[in-house]
Amino acid sequence: xxxxxxxxxxxxxxxxxxxNCVVGYLKYEVTFDVxxxxxxxxxxxxxxxxxxxxxxxxxxxxxxxxxxMLEVNVNNFKAIKLYEKFGFVTIHVRKKYYKDGDALIMxxxxxKDVYILAIESSCDETSVSIVKNGVVDxxxxxxxxxxxxxxxxxxxxxxxxxxxxxxxxFVLDETLSKANMRLEDMDAFACTYAPGLLGSLLVGxxxxxxLSLIYNKPFIKVNHMMGHxxxxxxxxNMNYPxxxxxxxxxxxxxxxxxxxxxxxxIGQTLDDAVGECFDKVARIVDLPYPGGPNVEKLAxxxxxxxxxxxxxxxxxxxxxxxxxxxxxxxxxxxxxxxGNEINKEDLCRSFQDAVTKSLVDKTLLALxxxxxxxxxxxxxxxxxxxxxxxxxKMCEENNINFSVPDKKYCTDNATMISAAAYVLYKxxxxxxxxxxxxxxxxxxx
Ligand code: KG4
Ligand code: ZN
Numbered sequence: 465x466x467x468x469x470x471x472x473x474x475x476x477x478x479x480x481x482x483x484n485c486v487v488g489y490l491k492y493e494v495t496f497d498v499x500x501x502x503x504x505x506x507x508x509x510x511x512x513x514x515x516x517x518x519x520x521x522x523x524x525x526x527x528x529x530x531x532x533m534l535e536v537n538v539n540n541f542k543a544i545k546l547y548e549k550f551g552f553v554t555i556h557v558r559k560k561y562y563k564d565g566d567a568l569i570m571x572x573x574x575x576k577d578v579y580i581l582a583i584e585s586s587c588d589e590t591s592v593s594i595v596k597n598g599v600v601d602x603x604x605x606x607x608x609x610x611x612x613x614x615x616x617x618x619x620x621x622x623x624x625x626x627x628x629x630x631x632x633x634f635v636l637d638e639t640l641s642k643a644n645m646r647l648e649d650m651d652a653f654a655c656t657y658a659p660g661l662l663g664s665l666l667v668g669x670x671x672x673x674x675l676s677l678i679y680n681k682p683f684i685k686v687n688h689m690m691g692h693x694x695x696x697x698x699x700x701n702m703n704y705p706x707x708x709x710x711x712x713x714x715x716x717x718x719x720x721x722x723x724x725x726x727x728x729x730i731g732q733t734l735d736d737a738v739g740e741c742f743d744k745v746a747r748i749v750d751l752p753y754p755g756g757p758n759v760e761k762l763a764x765x766x767x768x769x770x771x772x773x774x775x776x777x778x779x780x781x782x783x784x785x786x787x788x789x790x791x792x793x794x795x796x797x798x799x800x801x802x803g804n805e806i807n808k809e810d811l812c813r814s815f816q817d818a819v820t821k822s823l824v825d826k827t828l829l830a831l832x833x834x835x836x837x838x839x840x841x842x843x844x845x846x847x848x849x850x851x852x853x854x855x856x857k858m859c860e861e862n863n864i865n866f867s868v869p870d871k872k873y874c875t876d877n878a879t880m881i882s883a884a885a886y887v888l889y890k891x892x893x894x895x896x897x898x899x900x901x902x903x904x905x906x907x908x909x
Contacts, residue, residue, distance in 0.1 A: 582882035585668030586660025598886025625663030654885030658902035712843030731781030766813030
């Protein structure tokens with residue numbers, strides 16, 4: 465017979481009885497979401513009868529924490545074998561902990577569903593999302609400040625941070641109520657801490673750290689660009705090794721990932737980011753902020769009649785867009801001076817074609833260089849249909865498995881931040897409450 469009893473507020477014992485006698489027991493402590501197994505004992509005369517296994521099975525049926533932890537002498541081979549049978553893995557070695565050897569710290573992660581609430585506030589979107597197990601979007605709210613910043617032709621940092629502050633609690637409440645969940649139900653809290661506008665980042669960061677402190681749940685810091693990549697995990701997991709093409713307002717990067725935590729830069733823009741150029745071209749042809757989607761719309765009705773410069777065809781896997789940007793500025797200026805009307809549709813189409821060609825060529829070069837058979841695309845510019853389809857076509861022609869997120873997950877959102885946070889959660893990469901915001905940072909996990 466097996467029975468459980470409570471020893472203290474947080475301490476429990478499972479006893480194995482032979483008649484009225486306890487011949488084996490398992491003691492454990494519950495600390496928040498972790499169950500620490502502090503002692504396992506079976507009487508010498510009752511060993512090799514599967515009693516320890518029964519005690520563990522009883523434990524697994526009694527509690528449902530995030531993880532189980534235990535400590536074992538490295539020389540206790542039988543016990544280690546049993547723990548490994550249950551799926552425990554060694555995560556740390558405490559040197560010379562016992563008189564006769566080291567102690568292994570072993571961990572077993574529970575397979576329960578993990579809900580992470582994430583906040584994104586690095587630029588002009590206040591977004592909160594709850595994602596289950598890093599792949600299921602349970603609830604997401606994106607509050608865009610575009611209408612306010614439009615008046616100024618771009619994001620005004622001071623206005624953005626003030627608006628994040630005004631909106632954050634409403635966006636948080638809306639996300640929770642759509643999910644029909646409470647803050648207590650979350651397993652961790654995550655947010656973007658870099659790169660981005662400092663004042664804006666701080667609103668999300670301080671809110672998240674406060675939630676983590678109040679609800680005693682881990683805090684996870686996420687690099688915004690990593691979030692963009694992990695938007696590709698929403699719905700179904702990415703395949704590795706992969707090449708990631710990131711195209712956003714501030715970045716144009718080619719990243720090689722051997723597995724989910726190994727990052728290697730293959731190429732970067734040497735000057736402007738592709739999104740930034742779309743926004744500049746939009747301004748030249750008097751389109752409102754944000755320019756990218758409006759340039760795409762005009763390009764739909766245009767022909768590539770304007771000659772564009774070759775974009776860094778130097779055989780490298782880096783990009784350069786400042787040349788084409790200056791070219792478009794000069795072209796518009798010269799035409800105006802000559803009193804000629806510029807054909808906006810044609811100009812947008814010519815620009816979009818040239819930029820797309822560069823993205824396609826360099827990505828193919830990087831695929832060949834790395835040998836990666838999987839390509840993921842990410843970032844705000846990845847919502848451009850012409851670019852998406854051109855990259856997809858190149859992948860089909862070269863037998864590359866291609867993934868690009870749903871358009872709503874390409875531009876800034878908290879769903880992607882939560883998806884990236886899940887990878888960090890699985891790898892025990894938690895952050896301290898002294899974490900600060902950073903305006904610039906290379907891609908990190
Ligand atoms: O990823 P994102 O939302 O923010 C950053 O992390 O930068 O990207 C925003 C950028 C802007 O430059 C915007 O003009 C561009 O993505 N963008 C587009 C399109 N939608 C957004 N560029 C071209 N075509 C689009 N459809
Ligand atoms: Zn972004």
